[in-house]
Amino acid sequence: xxxDIRSRGxxxxxxxxxxxxxPVLILLVVTIMELGLAFKDFLTTDFxxxxxxxxxxxxxxxxxxxxxxxxxxxxGYSATDFDNLNSITxxxxxxxxxxxxxxxxxxxxxxGGNDPADCTQWTVTLVGGGWDSTSRDVxxxxxxxxxxxxxxxxxxxxxxxxxxxxxxxMDIVRTAIQxxxxxxxx
Numbered sequence: 001x002x003x004d005i006r007s008r009g010x011x012x013x014x015x016x017x018x019x020x021x022x023p024v025l026i027l028l029v030v031t032i033m034e035l036g037l038a039f040k041d042f043l044t045t046d047f048x049x050x051x052x053x054x055x056x057x058x059x060x061x062x063x064x065x066x067x068x069x070x071x072x073x074x075x076g077y078s079a080t081d082f083d084n085l086n087s088i089t090x091x092x093x094x095x096x097x098x099x100x101x102x103x104x105x106x107x108x109x110x111x112g113g114n115d116p117a118d119c120t121q122w123t124v125t126l127v128g129g130g131w132d133s134t135s136r137d138v139x140x141x142x143x144x145x146x147x148x149x150x151x152x153x154x155x156x157x158x159x160x161x162x163x164x165x166x167x168x169x170m171d172i173v174r175t176a177i178q179x180x181x182x183x184x185x186x
Contacts, residue, residue: 027163034159034166041081041157045174048076052151053176056090060180065133066090067119069151070106074116082116086154092131093148093177101128138180150177 055072059065073088091103105125108116115121124130136147152175159166 030161030163038157042172044081045153045155045172048073049151049153049174049176051076053178056149057178057181060138061134061136063134066104070119071117084156089152091150093150102131103127104130136180147180148177149180
């Protein structure tokens with residue numbers, strides 16, 4: 001009879017231990033999942049900014065350079081990730097690596113359709129007079145230094161579970177800069 005009481009007591013202790021550990025274990029799994037998804041969004045945004053700057057450097061002063069940059073950024077996002085993309089900013093960078101204030105801020109507007117790769121569905125806001133792609137200096141020896149282009153992507157990550165502290169959203173902003181590649185040498 002003493003053996004039966006002890007085994008029931010051990011079962012009760014096991015249930016108490018499980019009740020203490022299970023919430024901690026669930027919180028740990030939710031945290032790993034939430035941080036993993038946020039890190040994926042961070043890496044996607046970082047890659048898209050670098051790819052946009054690379055494409056912009058190759059496009060140089062082509063009239064369609066901004067459109068090429070937008071298309072390369074959009075290609076890096078899946079359809080669900082793209083929904084959280086707020087803006088793509090293409091800007092001029094000075095020799096010290098800071099923005100000159102001349103920016104083209106592109107935002108997607110679904111009024112004309114729902115194809116983010118179609119550049120006509122994007123609206124541009126010119127900051128500091130904007131930075132016309134045809135005015136970008138790509139000639140070596142032309143009397144001035146080559147232009148340096150920056151691409152900044154502003155996106156959001158929405159937390160999935162809503163369990164504190166993983167509720168609401170987190171802004172992700174990534175920037176990449178690159179010197180424009182020369183088209184020719186004198």
